[in-house]
Amino acid sequence: MSEKPIAFVDLAAQRRRLEGRIEAAVKRVIGHGRFIMGPEVAEFERRLGAYSGAAQAVTCASGTDALTLALMALGCGAGEAVFVPGFTFAASAEAAALLGATPVFVDVEAESFNMDPASLAPAVEEAKRTGLRPKAVIPVDLFGRPADYDAIAAVAEDAAMSVVADAAQSFGARYRGRAVGTLGRLAATSFFPSKPLGCYGDGGALLTDDADLASIVRSLRVHGMGEHKYDTRRIGVNSRLDTLQAAVLLEKLAVFDEEIKARQTIAARYGEVLKGVVRTPSVVNEVTSAWACYTVLVENGDRDQVAARLKEAGVPTAVYYPKSLHRQPAYADFPAAPEGLPVADRLAGQVLSLPMHPYLDAETQDRIAQALRQAIS
Numbered sequence: 001m002s003e004k005p006i007a008f009v010d011l012a013a014q015r016r017r018l019e020g021r022i023e024a025a026v027k028r029v030i031g032h033g034r035f036i037m038g039p040e041v042a043e044f045e046r047r048l049g050a051y052s053g054a055a056q057a058v059t060c061a062s063g064t065d066a067l068t069l070a071l072m073a074l075g076c077g078a079g080e081a082v083f084v085p086g087f088t089f090a091a092s093a094e095a096a097a098l099l100g101a102t103p104v105f106v107d108v109e110a111e112s113f114n115m116d117p118a119s120l121a122p123a124v125e126e127a128k129r130t131g132l133r134p135k136a137v138i139p140v141d142l143f144g145r146p147a148d149y150d151a152i153a154a155v156a157e158d159a160a161m162s163v164v165a166d167a168a169q170s171f172g173a174r175y176r177g178r179a180v181g182t183l184g185r186l187a188a189t190s191f192f193p194s195k196p197l198g199c200y201g202d203g204g205a206l207l208t209d210d211a212d213l214a215s216i217v218r219s220l221r222v223h224g225m226g227e228h229k230y231d232t233r234r235i236g237v238n239s240r241l242d243t244l245q246a247a248v249l250l251e252k253l254a255v256f257d258e259e260i261k262a263r264q265t266i267a268a269r270y271g272e273v274l275k276g277v278v279r280t281p282s283v284v285n286e287v288t289s290a291w292a293c294y295t296v297l298v299e300n301g302d303r304d305q306v307a308a309r310l311k312e313a314g315v316p317t318a319v320y321y322p323k324s325l326h327r328q329p330a331y332a333d334f335p336a337a338p339e340g341l342p343v344a345d346r347l348a349g350q351v352l353s354l355p356m357h358p359y360l361d362a363e364t365q366d367r368i369a370q371a372l373r374q375a376i377s
């Protein structure tokens with residue numbers, strides 16, 4: 001008998017669990033017909049805020065838009081520097097570049113894969129020397145693990161700039177007792193389907209304790225609307241979370257805590273069964289990960305060959321990211337930290353993400369570990 005196929009992210013397993021509830025929720029929205037900013041959006045924002053610990057939750061059309069709206073609300077533009085880790089997805093730097101600001105790339109820590117505060121400080125000095133005004137820093141919680149916000153906030157405070165957390169991958173994680181929604185002046189998250197809290201399309205949100213900023217974002221996401229639809233106070237965008245997606249997310253949020261716990265158990269088990277095979281990710285004191293991805297380092301051997309062997313053995317993997325962002329053609333001309341980004345460059349050649357989702361059973365995990373052991377040897 002052939003073995004059952006392994007999913008990289010098994011959304012079907014989650015759907016089987018929630019099927020009846022999600023279908024009923026979608027049917028309710030189709031029934032009431034308020035597809036734009038319907039009651040489910042307000043209800044989801046209320047529950048999202050409560051879950052994340054943030055006083056204000058403002059949903060929008062994607063995680064990328066959440067970052068853009070955050071920088072727009074801060075008034076970010078030309079002549080200003082926005083510091084971004086080099087080892088991340090394009091969206092983290094996109095908003096700054098689109099608004100005419102200058103993304104400045106910072107190296108990452110070898111252990112956490114997140115922005116290295118020791119690379120941030122000289123990058124800020126260098127940016128100032130070249131005439132840029134530091135405006136914001138965007139720490140990215142890569143693979144679900146929060147960046148070192150206290151150390152980054154100290155550098156940000158010295159430079160009088162705002163911290164905008166890119167929590168696209170980390171919703172559900174905690175940093176020193178704080179939920180990710182409370183890290184940074186604003187935190188942006190994504191509900192892309194494969195994210196820990198994913199919808200059935202695109203979606204995103206901004207979380208903040210700052211009521212004034214939240215109110216600006218609420219205006220910006222509807223064309224800069226003021227008192228009513230045809231009172232236009234600022235140049236905005238069209239970026240709302242669909243009511244249908246909010247309805248789906250309400251059902252998923254109800255089981256989210258359980259799913260995060262399951263991810264944590266699975267990650268701990270991966271750590272045990274892969275000991276001595278590859279470098280496994282660690283979480284340090286007082287930090288928990290949402291385990292959006294489980295990413296190992298292939299330090300001895302050719303990562304791409306290992307991935308190819310795993311594929312042959314029926315184990316899907318992914319490489320996030322094969323090239324760091326400051327090396328990508330679109331971003332290569334933007335400034336970087338004066339010492340360069342040697343860690344980001346090295347990680348791009350070694351990272352390998354294994355199947356990870358809350359419904360990964362122990363038997364499948366053992367198959368993955370066994371295939372990885374063979375692929376490495």
Ligand SMILES: Cc1ncc(COP(=O)(O)O)c(C=O)c1O
Binds near residue numbers: 062089092168169
């Ligand atoms: C680190 C990071 N930032 C931003 C985004 C953008 O989110 P979205 O795809 O919802 O626009 C993503 C995910 O795609 C991401 O992984």
